[in-house]
Amino acid sequence: MTYPILYSFRRCPYAMRARLAIASSGIQVELREIILRDKAPEFLETSPTATVPCLKVGERVVDESLHIMAWALGQNDPENLMQMPTEGYSLMSTYDGTFKQALDRYKYPNKYPEIDPIENRDAASSFIHELEQRLDGNLFGSDPKLADFAILPFIRQFAHVDLDWFSAQPWEKTKVWLQNFKDSDRFAAIMDKYPKWANGDAPTYFPHQD
Template structure:
């Protein structure tokens, strides 16, 4: 573990959170070094809550004190610093089209995903009804992937990396069921992303950050 540089941005993250995953993916591909502080959600550090009272991850505190506490804002900030894989410039479509698809993921799909994966957190919820309702979004992705290897062309772009962590979470809720569904292109797309070295890097395990200690240099 490397000691951190006081001049680095600070990233509060939680390994298994899909929002934090996509933020880490963008920071990694853009080469933006930061001090990663792994958070345990039941024991949130006060420094994180002081920076972002809503108490969700990821939170990125820039060196000038600016706080970014939305994962998509972190992705866009990082990629606007340096975008070597052209995630903001898809082969097909536009940045605006990608953002619209991500909004569908973060809206209706995430609503049903939460109630499918965590029905005990909600009143009067039938998990299977929400699984069925979520399939419309996934079938739309399957159709897009019939035109190219990725959602907006033959190479990964912002939409792929912002959406894949949530499809991964959906798939792992009942992997046998997911594997039996008629979306082979979606499964291949997901496997290609989560099986890549970049995704493995952002899923490395870190100990819970303890206030007063150095975080991990993430790059």
């Protein structure tokens, strides 16, 4: 049997969301860990954008993280992640757009020397204020949905730029939402460490089975 191949990078939030959806779906893939500064030639031949995550299913290439989530959950969605209001999709696109832009300018000040990182931290924070109004355990009630898994890796990235600062903010619901995610078995299952993949290695299957 041949498995779909997922090119992934452990710490990439886009790859995390893809792994979250794949783990939820119960589909097994072969995971190939990519190092961004030394990308495997097979990955570069597969991904038209040379970004992770990238999924290869037979001859088909799925190169966008949200499309990989939809691919996995479109086949099997035992946790009903796709059962969310359509508003969830506009939330996802806001976080992928304006929020992520502010996050990058806050997190990587060296890449944007002419831009004030704190102004961008403030811009990103305005989205967290909105989350505070919305959260009720998760974005659409007590159970996580597609939008929770699509957005949480980026909230984690935002928090981890300066965890002391983030922890001192009065964002109680967001902090609990993020902490529950980080403490979850699902998160632990997608954050296993794998060595860099090279052609000829024995396959690594994901999710890992004991």
